[in-house]
Amino acid sequence: MNSREQILGRVRRALTDVPKDDTAYEQAVSRDYLREHGERTVEETVDLLAENLADYRAIVHRTDAAALPSVLAGLLAARGARTVLVPPGLPSHWLTGVEQVPDRAESTPHELDGVDSVVTGCAVAIAETGTIVLDGAPDQGRRRITLVPDHHICVVRVPDQVVSSVPQALERLDPARPLTWISGPSATSDIELDRVEGVHGPRTLEVVLVSGE
Amino acid sequence: MSGTYLGMPAFPAAAHEAVRDRTLRGNLRHATHTIRAKRAKAVAEVSDWAALREAGRQIKDHTLRHLDRYLVQLEESVTAAGGVVHWAADADEANRIVAELVRATGESEVVKVKSMATQEIGLNEALEAEGIRAYETDLAELIVQLGKDRPSHILVPAIHRNRGEIRDIFRSEMAEWGRPAPEGLTDTPAELAEAARLHLREKFLRAKVGISGANFMVAETGTLVVVESEGNGRMCVTLPETLISVVGIEKIVPTWRDLEVFLQTLPRSSTAERMNPYTSTWTGTTDEDGPNTFHLVLLDNGRTDTLADQVGRQALRCIRCSACLNVCPVYERAGGHAYGSVYPGPIGAILSPQLRGTQSEIDASLPYASSLCGACYEVCPVAIDIPEVLVHLRERVVQGGPVTRGGNKVVLRPAKGHAAERAAMRASRWAFGHPGVLRTGQRLASRSRRFLPRTLPGPGRAWSASRDLPQVPAEPFRDWWQRTRGGKDGGDGK
Numbered sequence: 204m205n206s207r208e209q210i211l212g213r214v215r216r217a218l219t220d221v222p223k224d225d226t227a228y229e230q231a232v233s234r235d236y237l238r239e240h241g242e243r244t245v246e247e248t249v250d251l252l253a254e255n256l257a258d259y260r261a262i263v264h265r266t267d268a269a270a271l272p273s274v275l276a277g278l279l280a281a282r283g284a285r286t287v288l289v290p291p292g293l294p295s296h297w298l299t300g301v302e303q304v305p306d307r308a309e310s311t312p313h314e315l316d317g318v319d320s321v322v323t324g325c326a327v328a329i330a331e332t333g334t335i336v337l338d339g340a341p342d343q344g345r346r347r348i349t350l351v352p353d354h355h356i357c358v359v360r361v362p363d364q365v366v367s368s369v370p371q372a373l374e375r376l377d378p379a380r381p382l383t384w385i386s387g388p389s390a391t392s393d394i395e396l397d398r399v400e401g402v403h404g405p406r407t408l409e410v411v412l413v414s415g416e
Numbered sequence: 417m418s419g420t421y422l423g424m425p426a427f428p429a430a431a432h433e434a435v436r437d438r439t440l441r442g443n444l445r446h447a448t449h450t451i452r453a454k455r456a457k458a459v460a461e462v463s464d465w466a467a468l469r470e471a472g473r474q475i476k477d478h479t480l481r482h483l484d485r486y487l488v489q490l491e492e493s494v495t496a497a498g499g500v501v502h503w504a505a506d507a508d509e510a511n512r513i514v515a516e517l518v519r520a521t522g523e524s525e526v527v528k529v530k531s532m533a534t535q536e537i538g539l540n541e542a543l544e545a546e547g548i549r550a551y552e553t554d555l556a557e558l559i560v561q562l563g564k565d566r567p568s569h570i571l572v573p574a575i576h577r578n579r580g581e582i583r584d585i586f587r588s589e590m591a592e593w594g595r596p597a598p599e600g601l602t603d604t605p606a607e608l609a610e611a612a613r614l615h616l617r618e619k620f621l622r623a624k625v626g627i628s629g630a631n632f633m634v635a636e637t638g639t640l641v642v643v644e645s646e647g648n649g650r651m652c653v654t655l656p657e658t659l660i661s662v663v664g665i666e667k668i669v670p671t672w673r674d675l676e677v678f679l680q681t682l683p684r685s686s687t688a689e690r691m692n693p694y695t696s697t698w699t700g701t702t703d704e705d706g707p708n709t710f711h712l713v714l715l716d717n718g719r720t721d722t723l724a725d726q727v728g729r730q731a732l733r734c735i736r737c738s739a740c741l742n743v744c745p746v747y748e749r750a751g752g753h754a755y756g757s758v759y760p761g762p763i764g765a766i767l768s769p770q771l772r773g774t775q776s777e778i779d780a781s782l783p784y785a786s787s788l789c790g791a792c793y794e795v796c797p798v799a800i801d802i803p804e805v806l807v808h809l810r811e812r813v814v815q816g817g818p819v820t821r822g823g824n825k826v827v828l829r830p831a832k833g834h835a836a837e838r839a840a841m842r843a844s845r846w847a848f849g850h851p852g853v854l855r856t857g858q859r860l861a862s863r864s865r866r867f868l869p870r871t872l873p874g875p876g877r878a879w880s881a882s883r884d885l886p887q888v889p890a891e892p893f894r895d896w897w898q899r900t901r902g903g904k905d906g907g908d909g910k
């Protein structure tokens with residue numbers, strides 16, 4: 204008998220007390236928890252996102268479509284970023300005046316490590332938790348490009364990419380895609396519970412909330 | 417060796433040692449109290465906490481009651497998404513599978529995400545014996561690994577170390593494992609974290625094989641979920657070419673939607689955050705994004721035996737948030753090492769003796785490593801009634817009875833010479849040296865717990881009636897202690 208059969212057999216023998224007509228999944232779980240916490244207008248939801256992102260030490264900027272390219276250029280210049288990783292589907296008018304490094308499957312982690320910053324879009328942002336979620340779509344690129352460089356700028360289109368809550372976010376996401384949920388920059392509290400930002404991921408996360416894009 | 421800490425004395429003896437260690441107690445006290453207060457605040461932010469907790473309990477209970485079906489479904493969906501599923505009945509088999517998979521890649525080193533399951537099976541040691549070096553990449557795990565130490569907390573495994581100790585470990589040990597600590601390293605947390613970043617980055621960037629566990633596996637979609645803070649998890653599950661995940665069979669949830677419950681309750685219970693900095697999900701492999709080979713090793717190692725116990729089964733609901741550790745007056749004083757397993761604290765006291773059986777002295781004593789104050793049950797996000805299981809296991813140790821071991825039904829004999837009784841005696845001696853802590857626990861208990869047995873239920877009643885020993889709180893343990901000083905030669909608890 205192989206281990207698969209052995210384990211499944213043990214599970215079945217362990218569960219002989221469970222009746223054949225046991226409550227079905229749909230009835231077994233009461234979903235009377237909230238879909239979102241509190242009532243908010245669209246603007247209030249975006250404000251809450253900004254507030255919670257900042258609370259977890261992301262740097263938040265707000266702008267409109269027309270000013271976005273100059274805002275991004277300014278943020279990169281302020282960091283002294285000379286090279287910027289760019290996912291294939293990032294709108295080309297967003298970035299001007301910097302050396303763009305395309306997200307390519309062949310580039311080695313060491314090459315990525317030499318790049319200063321990365322700019323991406325996002326799939327959805329969650330106001331209640333201050334979270335942005337990336338799903339690998341063309342404007343976000345492979346998971347590793349937002350991981351290896353030390354500086355990540357993420358552009359969130361408001362209000363259409365913003366939801367209130369975790370349940371609302373999961374509804375919008377496709378589990379078949381690899382997802383990265385990001386709430387503030389990398390952090391550790393392993394040393395006497397003092398929070399330190401930036402252990403392995405980007406030490407600086409900047410989120411640009413852009414309207415009218 | 418299945419994560420049993422070799423040569424470990426039974427809980428009371430180990431705890432006795434720990435209680436004397438003032439540095440350890442100071443570190444622990446600071447840590448548990450800090451997290452506890454923050455957690456209460458994070459939980460208070462969500463008005464539907466009770467409903468979320470109940471839904472979490474129901475999802476996990478339902479899954480466990482139909483685990484065979486969900487395991488098969490998970491296997492199908494992972495395979496359909498391009499992954500390869502392996503089944504491991506015990507620790508040795510899991511270790512053998514992983515070692516073979518690593519060898520097949522031709523590599524001799526791997527990077528690891530912090531994972532309780534791989535600690536439980538002693539994977540690092542098993543790989544070492546095969547000439548494969550496993551690098552722990554979670555900062556706390558790195559501290560533990562460099563210090564040739566054992567983890568003492570589920571969430572913050574190096575909680576027993578303070579900054580000065582960590583600096584000393586980095587200075588003396590980093591060079592042996594790779595990039596040495598920077599010259600003149602001080603003990604500020606920022607500098608220590610930076611040293612770890614540099615030390616580990618060279619490993620991440622060259623790693624070809626990553627090993628992880630998972631917080632959740634979704635049967636419906638075949639998705640695995642890793643929840644973390646530092647980004648080392650993201651590094652390990654995306655940069656290598658091969659990813660091997662070793663996951664206990666109880667980590668399944670039926671549907672994608674079920675994550676909406678646990679992604680709300682886990683971070684708040686665990687690190688007291690609205691959301692942890694990083695969560696990664698992956699479903700099989702994705703072309704040109706992340707590893708091109710993915711193996712899932714499904715681990716039994718005593719879980720089906722635990723499942724066979726209708727009272728003890730609920731321990732498998734655990735999502736390893738560690739909230740119960742931080743509120744436990746016994747854990748706070750004894751520290752994680754005293755529990756002699758990778759699962760410390762209240763959950764360890766019920767999980768380890770079930771996964772491993774109660775034959776050894778340490779496992780027989782674990783159900784006594786508690787005052788039954790009930791604080792652990794109060795904070796548990798999946799409502800595991802830890803005190804109920806503790807009492808059930810005490811009865812089993814003392815009275816014997818039918819259990820399932822290795823898939824077979826056996827009848828356990830009562831503990832010889834009342835070994836457990838002695839364990840209980842000694843546990844009470846040290847645990848009640850500081851009545852203040854326990855008084856708080858007891859008050860909380862009487863306000864909130866419905867389950868306070870006056871004597872042991874079932875056949876245990878006869879035992880508890882005939883002895884001048886904890887008639888599990890017929891009177892509060894504290895009062896009993898003050899009245900009798902442990903019945904015998906009390907007084908060494910201070």
Ligand code: SF4
Pocket residue numbers: 685733734735736737738739740741763792795796797798799800
């Ligand atoms: S038993 Fe409950 S509180 Fe303790 S670690 Fe598990 S889920 Fe968390």
